[in-house]
Amino acid sequence: MSAPLQINPNVKNIQQVQNEKLARLAEQIKEDIRRGSIKSFKEVIDVSWGNPHNGGLKPQTFVRQVLAACVYPELLDSEQLEADVKQRAQKLLMCVGGSIGSYTNTAGIPEVVQGITEFISRRDGGVPCHPENIFISSGSQWCLSNILRVLVNTKALLPTAVLSPVPCHPTMMLSLTAEGVIPVPYHLCEEEGWALKGEELQRALQSAHGVCNPVALYVINPGNPAGLVQSRASIQEIIRFVYERRLFLLADEVYQDCVCGADSQFISYKQVLVEMGPPYSDSVELASFHSASKGMMGECGLRGGYVELVNVDPAVMEYIYMLFSMDICASLSGQMAIDLMTNPPQPDEPSYPLYWQEKEEIRRTLVHNARKAIEAVNLLVGFSCQPVHGGAFMFPRVNLPLRAIQSAQEAGLPPDMFYCMRLLEEVGLLVSPGCDYQQEKGTYHIRICIMVQEEILDELLRRLKIFHTKFMKEFS
Amino acid sequence: RLPILHVRGETKMSQQAANGDRCRAKVLTVETMNPNVKRVEYAVRGPIVQRAVQLEKELKQGAKKPFTEVIKANIGDAHAMGQKPITFFRQVLALCAYPALLEEEKFPEDAKQRARRILAACGGHSIGAYSASQGIECIRQDVSRYIEKRDGGIPSNPDNIYLSTGASDAIVTMLKLLVCGEGRQRTGVMISIPQYPLYSAALADLAAVQINYYLDEDKSWSLDVAELRRSLNAAREHCNPRVLCIINPGNPTGQVQSRQCIEDVIRFAKEERLFLMADEVYQDNVYAEGCKFHSFKKVLFEMGPEYSSTVEMASFHSTSKCFMGECGFRGGYMEVINMDPAVKAQLIKLVSVRLCPPVPGQALMDLVVNPPQPDEPSYTTFVKEKTAVLAALAEKASITEQAFNTMPGFTCNPVQGAMYTFPRISIPQKAIDKAKELGQVPDMFYCMKLLEEEGICLVPGSGFGQRDGTFHFRMTILPPTEKLKIVLQRIKDFHLRFTQEFS
Numbered sequence: 001m002s003a004p005l006q007i008n009p010n011v012k013n014i015q016q017v018q019n020e021k022l023a024r025l026a027e028q029i030k031e032d033i034r035r036g037s038i039k040s041f042k043e044v045i046d047v048s049w050g051n052p053h054n055g056g057l058k059p060q061t062f063v064r065q066v067l068a069a070c071v072y073p074e075l076l077d078s079e080q081l082e083a084d085v086k087q088r089a090q091k092l093l094m095c096v097g098g099s100i101g102s103y104t105n106t107a108g109i110p111e112v113v114q115g116i117t118e119f120i121s122r123r124d125g126g127v128p129c130h131p132e133n134i135f136i137s138s139g140s141q142w143c144l145s146n147i148l149r150v151l152v153n154t155k156a157l158l159p160t161a162v163l164s165p166v167p168c169h170p171t172m173m174l175s176l177t178a179e180g181v182i183p184v185p186y187h188l189c190e191e192e193g194w195a196l197k198g199e200e201l202q203r204a205l206q207s208a209h210g211v212c213n214p215v216a217l218y219v220i221n222p223g224n225p226a227g228l229v230q231s232r233a234s235i236q237e238i239i240r241f242v243y244e245r246r247l248f249l250l251a252d253e254v255y256q257d258c259v260c261g262a263d264s265q266f267i268s269y270k271q272v273l274v275e276m277g278p279p280y281s282d283s284v285e286l287a288s289f290h291s292a293s294k295g296m297m298g299e300c301g302l303r304g305g306y307v308e309l310v311n312v313d314p315a316v317m318e319y320i321y322m323l324f325s326m327d328i329c330a331s332l333s334g335q336m337a338i339d340l341m342t343n344p345p346q347p348d349e350p351s352y353p354l355y356w357q358e359k360e361e362i363r364r365t366l367v368h369n370a371r372k373a374i375e376a377v378n379l380l381v382g383f384s385c386q387p388v389h390g391g392a393f394m395f396p397r398v399n400l401p402l403r404a405i406q407s408a409q410e411a412g413l414p415p416d417m418f419y420c421m422r423l424l425e426e427v428g429l430l431v432s433p434g435c436d437y438q439q440e441k442g443t444y445h446i447r448i449c450i451m452v453q454e455e456i457l458d459e460l461l462r463r464l465k466i467f468h469t470k471f472m473k474e475f476s
Numbered sequence: 477r478l479p480i481l482h483v484r485g486e487t488k489m490s491q492q493a494a495n496g497d498r499c500r501a502k503v504l505t506v507e508t509m510n511p512n513v514k515r516v517e518y519a520v521r522g523p524i525v526q527r528a529v530q531l532e533k534e535l536k537q538g539a540k541k542p543f544t545e546v547i548k549a550n551i552g553d554a555h556a557m558g559q560k561p562i563t564f565f566r567q568v569l570a571l572c573a574y575p576a577l578l579e580e581e582k583f584p585e586d587a588k589q590r591a592r593r594i595l596a597a598c599g600g601h602s603i604g605a606y607s608a609s610q611g612i613e614c615i616r617q618d619v620s621r622y623i624e625k626r627d628g629g630i631p632s633n634p635d636n637i638y639l640s641t642g643a644s645d646a647i648v649t650m651l652k653l654l655v656c657g658e659g660r661q662r663t664g665v666m667i668s669i670p671q672y673p674l675y676s677a678a679l680a681d682l683a684a685v686q687i688n689y690y691l692d693e694d695k696s697w698s699l700d701v702a703e704l705r706r707s708l709n710a711a712r713e714h715c716n717p718r719v720l721c722i723i724n725p726g727n728p729t730g731q732v733q734s735r736q737c738i739e740d741v742i743r744f745a746k747e748e749r750l751f752l753m754a755d756e757v758y759q760d761n762v763y764a765e766g767c768k769f770h771s772f773k774k775v776l777f778e779m780g781p782e783y784s785s786t787v788e789m790a791s792f793h794s795t796s797k798c799f800m801g802e803c804g805f806r807g808g809y810m811e812v813i814n815m816d817p818a819v820k821a822q823l824i825k826l827v828s829v830r831l832c833p834p835v836p837g838q839a840l841m842d843l844v845v846n847p848p849q850p851d852e853p854s855y856t857t858f859v860k861e862k863t864a865v866l867a868a869l870a871e872k873a874s875i876t877e878q879a880f881n882t883m884p885g886f887t888c889n890p891v892q893g894a895m896y897t898f899p900r901i902s903i904p905q906k907a908i909d910k911a912k913e914l915g916q917v918p919d920m921f922y923c924m925k926l927l928e929e930e931g932i933c934l935v936p937g938s939g940f941g942q943r944d945g946t947f948h949f950r951m952t953i954l955p956p957t958e959k960l961k962i963v964l965q966r967i968k969d970f971h972l973r974f975t976q977e978f979s
Contacts, residue, residue, distance in 0.1 A: 006663075006718065007822050008656045014825040023608070046599070051606045054599030064574040071836075072570035080580075099555035101802040105529065106521055138641050138806060138834060145829065149681070152510040174829045178652070215503060248503045283500050299604040301835030303641070303806075315506045319513050325521035326677050328644065331834040332804035 010180045017170050018417045019048055019432045025421065026430045041428035045460050047449040048432040050224070050392045052298030055452030057365070060297055060358050062351045063340045066092070067302075070100050070336060082350040092336060100332040106325040108136030108306070112339040116306060119342035124271035133309045135320070136330045136338055140254050140291040140305030141171055146323045147287050147307060148179045150316065151215050151248060161212035162250070163204055165196070167395065167437035167445070169224045172252075182212045185438055190397065193386045194226035198237050205245060216248040217241070222255040222266065222390025225437055225447040227370070229264040229390035235272040239280055249286045254305070257295030258451070260363075260370040261389030270310060286310040292337035294392060296359045298451065304334025304341075362451075369450040369457050370394070376461045380468050392451040395434070398468075400444050404475035416444040422471060427463040515680035519673045519939020520551055524923055528933040543931030547963055549951045550933045552727075552895045554801030557954035559868075562800060562861050564854045565843045568594070572603050572839050586852040594839045603835040609828045611639025611809070612835070615842040619809055622845030627774035632811060638823070639809045639841060641833045643757050643794035646810035648678045649826055650753060650790050653819070655684040657716050664715035666707065666750070668699070669941035670898065670948070672727040676941070685715035690943060693900065696889050697729035701740045708748060720750040725758040725769065725893030728940050728950040730873070732767040732892040738775045745787055752789040757808075760798035763870035764892040773813060789813040795840045797895065799865040807837030807844075869895065872953040872960055879964040885971050896950050898937065901971070903947050907978035919947040925974065930966045 026044050033039060046054060053059060062085065069075045069089035076086050095111045096102050107113060113136065117129040137143045152160045161182040164172060168183075176183050186204035188194040196219070208214045219238060221230045230238075242249045251269040259266050270288055274281050292304035309317065329335075344359075345352040370388040377385045377396045385396035400408075400415050408418035414435035423429050423446075434445030450457065506514070525548075532546045548556065555561065564587060571577050571591035578588055597614045599605030610616065616639065620632040640646035655663040664685040667675045679686045689707040691697040699722070711717050722741060724733045733741075745752045754772035762769050773791055777784040795807030812820070847862075848854040873891035880888035880899040888899035903918045911921035919936035927933050937948025955963060 006654075006656060007819060008653055011653055011822050011826050014822075014829075016825070017828065020824070020828070049606055051599055053602035053605040056600055059602055059604045068570040068574035068577060071573055072566045074582075075570065075577075096804070097556050098558075099561060100804045101555040101561050101800075103551060103553045103556065103803045139831060141829070141831060150509050150513055151504060153508050154511055156508075171829065171831060174825070178826060178829050215508070246501075246503050279500065283502075285503055293606075297604075300606040301598070301602070301604045301832070303832075303834040311502075313502050313505050316504050316509055319506075319509065319516070322516050322518060323513055323681075325518050326516065326644070326648075326674065326681070328521065328642070328803075331641065331806040331837060333834050333836040 010178055014174055014177045017174070017436050018414065018420075019170070019436050021417075022048065022420055022424060022430060022432070025424055029424065029428065039428065040426070041463070044424070044428045044430055045456060045463070046430040047452060047460060048430045048447075050294065050449050050451065051300055052294075052362075052392070052449075052451045053300070055449060056456050057298055057362055057451060057453060058358070059299065060340075060355060062345055062355045063297060063299065063337065065351075066340060067333065067336055084345060084349040084351050088340075092339065096332065100336070104329045104332070104335065106321060106329055107134060108330060108335055109339075112136065112335050115339055115343045116308075120268075120270070120308060124268055124274070127271055127274045129270075129308065132317070133312075134306055135309075135324050136304065136306045136335055137324065137327060138303040138305070138330045138334050139293065140252070140289040140307070141175060142327070143289055143305055143307035144172070144250065144252070145175050145179065146320065147250065148175060148181055149323065150320055152179055152181060153213065153215060156213045158211065158213040161208055161214040163201065163214055163217045163247070165218070165220060165223075165226070167225050167434065167439050168218075168220065170436045172218065173438070184208045184212065184214055187440060188223070188226050188228070190386060190440070190443075193389070194223060194228040196228070196230065196234055196238065198241060201238075201241055214247060216250050218250040218252065219269075220252040220255075221269070222258060224252075224255060224391050225393045225395040225445075227386065227388030227391045227394065229259055229261060229266060232267055232272055235267065235269055236276060239269070239273055239276060239284055243280050243284050249284060251286060251288045253288055254291040254294045255391045256290065258366060258392050259390040260367040261387065264389040266390065270308065273310065283311060285312055287312075292334065292341045295341065296362045297337065297341055298362075299337045302333040302337040303331050304337040306338060365454055366392070366451055368454060369452065373448070373450050373457060373461060376465070380465060382472055383468070388450065392449055393447050394450055395437070395445050395447050397443055397445050401472065401475040404471070407475065416446060419444070419471070420446060423464070423467050426470075427467045429460055429463045429467070512681050512683045516677045517673065517680070517939070518677045519935050522935075522939060524920065524927060524933060524935065525550055527924065528927060531927070531931065541931065542929055546927075546931045546933060547955060547959070548933045549955060549963065550935045552797060552952055552954070553803050554797075554895070554954050555803065557952070558956045559801050559865060559954065560861070561802065562858065564848055564858045565800065565802070565840060567854075568843055569836060569839060572836070575601070584853045586848055586854050590843060590846070594842060598835065603839060605835070607832045607835055607838060609830070609832050610824065611637070611833060612838050612842075615639060615838050616809075618842050618846045619811075623773070623811060627771055627777070630774060630777045636812045636815070637809055638812070638827060639807075639833050639838050641808065641830065641837065642796060642806040643755065643792040643808040643810070644674055645806075645830070645833070646790075646792055646808055647674065647753065647755065649823070650810065651678050651682060651684065651719070653823055653826055654719055654751060655682045660714060661716045663719065664711045664717035665719040665721060666704070666711075666717060667721045668723065668726070669943075670728050670937065671721075671941055672723060672755070673939055675721055685711070687711040687715070687717055688941065691726070691729060691731070693889065693943070693946070696892070697726060697731040699733060699737050699741065701744050704741070704744050717748070718751055719753060720745055721753040721755065722772075723755040724772070725761055727758065727894050728896045728898040729889065730891040730894040730896055730898065731889070732762050732764065732769060735768075735770045735775060738770055738772060739779060742772070742776055742779060742783055742787055746783055752787060754789060754791045756791055757794040757797045758894040759793065760866065761869060761895060762893040763873045764890055767892045769893070773811065776813070786814065788815055795837060795844055798844075799862045800840070800844060801865075802840055805837040805840045806834050807841040808833075809841060868957070869953065872957060873897075875957065875960060876951070876953045876964065879961075879968075883968045883971065885975060891953065895952055895954060897953060898940070898948050898950050901947050901949065902975075904975055904978040907974065910978065919949060922947070922974065923949055926967065926970050930970050932963055932966060
């Protein structure tokens with residue numbers, strides 16, 4: 001019946017993510033500690049996912065107050081809540097007919113969608129944005145899966161493919177494989193801060209010739225796990241590339257609020273596209289993704305994300321709408337999170353000072369962490385880490401000694417997974433191994449989320465140093 | 477929606493487009509897109525609903541119509557129709573959203589205790605942290621305990637519980653997992669006619685083979701194993717039938733299957749080696765005398781080890797229906813029974829693609845399965861509210877069914893459960909011809925006219941499947957009682973006019 005043979009081959013093809021094994025091991029270790037087992041650490045530090053609240057960062061007070069008031073409108077009579085909190089909650093409640101227990105329109109609450117268009121327009125220096133081009137769903141990856149599904153061209157002779165970066169976060173790989181799409185890797189240049197090179201894109205595209213049918217280019221800006229933030233010139237290069245090669249452009253911009261490099265600035269693909277003018281601006285098909293999970297809000301658990309579609313064929317838009325309607329609508333918690341992200345308190349509103357303070361504190365933490373973590377890791381022998389200009393992670397390369405690689409092979413593990421397992425077992429630090437991200441063959445990396453409380457960063461760096469020194473000694 | 481990109485307030489089209497020259501071909505067109513997606517239809521959100529939304533917009537802008545509001549009786553959204561949320565649930569969720577409220581006196585102790593427990597299970601004590609993809613462990617444990625209690629002590633393993641973004645997410649995930657094979661070996665999935673169109677949409681999207689088995693309208697939409705057998709045998713000619721989906725209580729039909737029927741279905745699934753998908757989201761919505769919800773799992777285990785250790789099954793539940801009606805929270809779960817561990821390993825990969833279900837929805841599910849107990853302060857209010865909601869639904873089910881059965885041109889089966897009526901309507905031949913002229917299915921033509929003339933949005937039966945030559949529509953029983961009566965009267969009047977117009 002449902003023996004392994006009779007399973008959707010796309011699902012079977014999904015690579016087992018090593019991180020899952022580490023997560024299970026971490027649970028086991030936590031259980032052991034609960035039962036009184038003595039270890040060199042009291043708790044496991046988990047920086048394997050981009051999960052800011054898990055790393056001790058606090059949610060924004062304004063967001064949570066509005067959410068609570070929407071959930072339990074009796075709070076609207078409370079003296080504890082500021083006027084703007086109540087106003088916002090009341091407005092949202094009115095938009096949904098009085099209860100956040102209702103379904104909404106397929107693409108999202110119309111007023112929230114309108115707010116998104118205004119946010120995008122403000123962000124992009126006035127470039128207009130149309131509500132019909134926006135779809136909200138329960139996470140940006142959900143939007144991405146839907147767009148990928150539409151892009152799959154089963155009628156073409158060759159299987160559908162998408163150019164995707166190396167390194168790339170595993171969820172994208174999962175999504176591609178689940179939809180039966182083949183990833184065509186293009187390598188980011190580690191030595192140059194993970195830069196995206198035109199020649200490398202050309203090479204990648206060339207490699208697909210006769211093998212698969214690339215229909216899209218997927219870029220992550222700011223990067224994950226790579227900490228790059230693309231310059232305007234780089235974005236223009238990509239746009240020209242997709243125009244000339246006739247590729248759909250998928251721009252994952254969920255970390256657009258996480259820019260920590262002093263000289264870096266986020267500029268959206270949409271803005272650059274429009275400013276390049278015709279023929280690019282009216283023909284390049286673009287899907288830009290954003291999320292409430294990242295940035296200064298970090299509300300991963302509320303599951304809110306959206307996609308903006310540009311220059312997509314109107315007939316296809318009808319079908320995209322149909323796909324999103326199968327999900328009925330995004331979770332209300334996610335839609336509210338998106339609304340509060342795109343429409344934060346204004347300077348003349350009572351919640352503004354606290355909002356500003358909280359936001360800036362998190363931003364300062366990110367900038368501080370990026371600098372401190374890179375410095376600390378680069379001091380460890382065998383580690384080299386590119387600067388983190390944006391995103392929530394560092395992705396240092398670790399030159400593992402030959403004996404460590406051999407031990408890993410004997411244990412049947414990818415070398416960086418071997419390193420990560422030992423790291424977890426010996427010092428209680430859970431990071432994710434580079435093998436989950438695709439990486440240049442023969443190189444090994446670990447990914448660490450740096451959007452965490454400073455104390456947690458200090459502690460994790462301390463543990464990493466102790467472990468790494470010992471590990472290198474053992475295997476050199 | 478035109479592919480015009482406005483630049484700084486000006487409308488700017490490229491010269492080519494303006495001249496009507498053949499524009500540069502797009503990468504993503506109707507020809508190059510996924511052909512499966514083109515076959516997807518989801519009537520509950522389809523063209524009639526889009527028209528209803530348009531009409532609402534026009535009303536808002538001051539347009540004059542024969543009605544002052546559009547009544548959306550098309551979707552099972554209880555709160556949208558005025559049903560109140562359960563106070564206890566909203567209190568706990570507010571406490572989880574903004575834990576500073578834990579200091580407030582106004583919240584009862586049992587609500588605070590639940591909130592603290594949920595928060596303790598969240599990363600960083602925040603519902604804003606990702607949870608494990610399968611869902612928060614202590615919530616899965618609570619779901620297991622609820623299932624055990626519901627099913628008279630039959631064990632439930634938390635490892636077999638997968639929290640999801642509404643039941644729909646879990647249903648689509650299971651179908652995605654199971655559909656494989658090429659040509660004559662392509663997976664066939666049996667679904668009831670009429671059915672909730674998520675199933676047909678998902679099957680179209682996956683290019684699975686849809687195998688229809690007809691519920692018997694003359695026998696209160698009951699399921700007959702002979703019909704299952706007929707449909708399966710016919711299907712074996714052209715596909716590999718592997719899955720049997722059943723919705724109990726039914727949607728759109730509202731029938732509550734008898735225990736005997738459930739046993740028959742399980743026996744059939746075992747004989748024919750089918751994976752059973754039991755959609756039980758309406759399990760608390762049972763109204764009719766003599767009807768009772770029997771969970772597939774319970775019946776399976778009571779049939780003894782020959783069945784309980786072999787039949788592979790997934791049962792689905794949701795926070796959107798029953799007495800909670802919390803559609804917007806997108807909470808749900810599935811319990812898998814007798815699934816091969818190797819298959820479970822595949823399932824978890826698929827579930828990881830979504831990262832995790834919304835944590836507020838997970839928290840809500842925890843409260844649904846772990847409601848106030850008799851010795852707790854919130855118990856009395858909770859029971860009062862729950863009883864009131866279910867009683868109101870039962871009353872409305874009865875009113876609606878009776879009303880339709882006294883209207884000329886309608887026959888309506890008893891609404892034994894769920895949230896809908898699915899009356900059969902007689903459409904005059906002239907109307908059928910007119911519909912054909914317009915390229916519309918007759919019941920869509922009927923419902924569109926009803927929408928335009930009365931502002932009442934229903935979903936035509938063609939969206940759910942029905943026997944050839946019969947016409948139905950699905951209407952929810954959710955509007956407040958007084959409004960419901962008005963709606964029923966207006967449908968009656970409309971039908972009379974319609975019949976006269978096309979006689």
